[in-house]
Amino acid sequence: MSIANLSRDELREQSMIELATMVLEREKKAMNYLDIFNKVAEIKGFSEEEKEAFIAQFYTDLNLDGRFLTLGAGQWGMKVWYPVEQIDEEITAEPKKKKKKKKKVTKAAVEKAIEEEDLTEVPLDFAEEDYDDEDIDLGDDDIADDEFDDEGFDEEDDLSDDDYEDDEDDYEEDDEESK
Structure with missing residues (x-):
């Protein structure tokens, strides 16, 4: 069934989901959610108040109906158009990680850090390497x-x-x- 084959009255009797299916099949590509809704609302002859009343219900119906698939960024298409592997790739596209620039360390900065270091603390490697349990006298x-x-x-x-x-x-x- 297509939009061109139905009369104006028959189109108004169709559910919003059925009309959305017809719109997507006619366009043969994924569309933005609001674009789909506006075409359905135009076919049904909704006023602005009716659009506001039905927009949330239409979104819920799209989510629940198994024929539709969200592609992210507000794009919706027919599930039969996409193989399962392609769906996974589009949904789980990993964001590219930005590389961090390394700071250049100058000799002056290293010397300053050494001067500021607290020399009263015992270095951990000194404490661990130089003593064994056998060296400690526990008394009688x-x-x-x-x-x-x-x-x-x-x-x-x-x-x-x-x-x-x-x-x-x-x-x-x-x-x-x-x-």
């Missing part, structure tokens, strides 16, 4: 072990599972007596 390790002697701890005093079971039995007996 035997003293720490002696402080936590197990004096006064008798293994026989250790509670066994049997002791816990006896306690549970006592609680059960108390519960039965209270009932």
